[in-house]
Amino acid sequence: MKVDFQHRQSAHCESGVTSSLLQHAGLDQITEPLAFGIGSGLFYAYIPLIKINNGPAIAFRTMPGLIFKRTCKALHIPLIRKKFSSRQEAEAYLQQALNEGKPVGCQVGVYYLSYFPREYRFHFNAHNLIVFGKEEDNYLISDPIMETPTFLTSYELERVRFAKGALAPKGQIYYPVDNVSVDNETIKTAIKKGIRFNTSQMLRIPGWFAGVRGIKYTGGRIKKWRDNLGVQKAGSYLAQLVRMQEEIGTGGGGFRYMYAAFLEEAQQWWPVDELQEVSEEFTKAGDLWRTAAVQAAGIYKGRLGSQADFDQMGDYLIEVSEIEKKAFQQLEKIKWA
Amino acid sequence: MKKEDVPQDMGSLGKVTREVVYAKDNSGKYVTELSTGWEVKTKALDVAWKDIEERVNAARQKVLNNEASPLLFFMEYRLMDLSILADYTGFWQWQIKRHLKPDVFAQLSDKKLQKYAEAFNVSVNDLKTLNVNES
Numbered sequence: 281m282k283v284d285f286q287h288r289q290s291a292h293c294e295s296g297v298t299s300s301l302l303q304h305a306g307l308d309q310i311t312e313p314l315a316f317g318i319g320s321g322l323f324y325a326y327i328p329l330i331k332i333n334n335g336p337a338i339a340f341r342t343m344p345g346l347i348f349k350r351t352c353k354a355l356h357i358p359l360i361r362k363k364f365s366s367r368q369e370a371e372a373y374l375q376q377a378l379n380e381g382k383p384v385g386c387q388v389g390v391y392y393l394s395y396f397p398r399e400y401r402f403h404f405n406a407h408n409l410i411v412f413g414k415e416e417d418n419y420l421i422s423d424p425i426m427e428t429p430t431f432l433t434s435y436e437l438e439r440v441r442f443a444k445g446a447l448a449p450k451g452q453i454y455y456p457v458d459n460v461s462v463d464n465e466t467i468k469t470a471i472k473k474g475i476r477f478n479t480s481q482m483l484r485i486p487g488w489f490a491g492v493r494g495i496k497y498t499g500g501r502i503k504k505w506r507d508n509l510g511v512q513k514a515g516s517y518l519a520q521l522v523r524m525q526e527e528i529g530t531g532g533g534g535f536r537y538m539y540a541a542f543l544e545e546a547q548q549w550w551p552v553d554e555l556q557e558v559s560e561e562f563t564k565a566g567d568l569w570r571t572a573a574v575q576a577a578g579i580y581k582g583r584l585g586s587q588a589d590f591d592q593m594g595d596y597l598i599e600v601s602e603i604e605k606k607a608f609q610q611l612e613k614i615k616w617a
Numbered sequence: 618m619k620k621e622d623v624p625q626d627m628g629s630l631g632k633v634t635r636e637v638v639y640a641k642d643n644s645g646k647y648v649t650e651l652s653t654g655w656e657v658k659t660k661a662l663d664v665a666w667k668d669i670e671e672r673v674n675a676a677r678q679k680v681l682n683n684e685a686s687p688l689l690f691f692m693e694y695r696l697m698d699l700s701i702l703a704d705y706t707g708f709w710q711w712q713i714k715r716h717l718k719p720d721v722f723a724q725l726s727d728k729k730l731q732k733y734a735e736a737f738n739v740s741v742n743d744l745k746t747l748n749v750n751e752s
Binding site for chain 2: 289290291313333334335391392395396397399400402403425426427428444445446448515516518519520522523526527528529531532533537538540541544545559563566567570573574576577580581
């Protein structure tokens with residue numbers, strides 16, 4: 281069985297799955313940046329007490345699962361979302377959805393994801409892909425970060441759907457109901473709400489380690505890493521920061537470019553000049569994130585390593601924080617007609 | 618970032634798939650561009666794997682010195698911490714900590730060893746002998 285489904289490559293797995301499933305359901309207007317922006321996907325957090333792979337826990341986007349959930353909610357699209365305790369039930373449910381002609385989103389772990397290069401396989405459980413058919417023992421997979429559709433054997437798919445550890449997928453599958461139609465007003469309202477929520481999330485989330493304050497805080501911490509951790513470990517920490525920021529699925533610049541693309545697109549729905557202006561600011565922020573990444577690389581490659589180099593690295597982030605703060609403040613002041 | 622500035626450095630991902638990057642075209646509009654990779658992040662990934670390799674080697678040495686059971690080696694090799702291994706095997710973390718002692722490990726039942734072997738995706742024999750021979 282095979283659902284008539286068009287594979288679309290995107291930058292990020294969750295916004296990609298969201299826009300692909302919605303486009304399949306008849307909502308051609310919902311591009312990836314639009315799904316990312318309506319789902320208020322942009323975020324920042326550095327949680328000092330938690331370690332991931334023996335390095336710092338840093339996130340550039342919102343909690344896994346929220347982009348799909350918020351986007352569907354904002355567009356008033358009913359969705360089905362299910363987790364399973366039994367592997368047999370999980371597969372039976374998936375088979376049934378496919379039999380009914382529905383492509384479905386699946387949350388999976390990447391450690392045993394066979395088509396990923398080995399270097400990319402960590403215990404990361406919040407990857408998303410679409411299953412759109414089964415031929416013999418192979419499930420047909422549309423993974424948004426891949427250029428072309430691929431497949432997994434039923435054993436391989438089961439293993440990644442039931443990966444263990446933090447954010448264990450528990451076989452989670454999700455999809456919107458069929459043949460939805462959403463009018464332009466709803467999309468406009470969804471864009472406005474998405475921007476407002478993202479703004480409050482970045483400007484007003486409590487605590488010093490998240491939102492724009494979190495970026496500044498990280499900048500300050502980095503200046504101390506050389507003394508506190510030693511150059512080598514500090515280099516490993518910076519490498520982890522760069523991976524979270526640039527690795528597959530961010531669209532570049534820690535999702536900032538994708539957000540800039542979203543704001544540019546939003547202006548087609550809301551003819552407000554500020555949207556284009558703020559889009560430019562996020563492009564600047566993305567560029568500066570990447571300049572910081574080049575500086576970080578100088579350190580972990582051993583070309584740089586003085587305290588002045590770490591100070592410069594920290595200052596880049598503090599500058600990014602200022603740019604993003606002003607950008608969100610400008611978004612906050614928009615008078616939506 | 619401009620479309621023509623999107624890096625095209627070949628990385629390990631680029632050999633399997635190119636990735637989507639958002640960048641601006643000549644008229645200043647956002648478009649998507651495919652990238653084969655960026656040296657800056659390839660190096661970041663290299664650093665991560667070099668650190669892992671060091672941890673794996675240190676763990677191997679500890680096991681050979683009889684300071685830890687083979688579980689330590691396989692945990693590092695499979696990038697697992699106590700909580701991930703506990704989730705995969707169903708053991709409590711304090712139990713795993715005990716099993717990390719060589720003399721406790723030596724007395725584990727076949728059933729328990731089997732659980733660990735499954736979690737690490739190796740055979741029980743490989744588990745005991747620190748043998749790894751698959752991708």
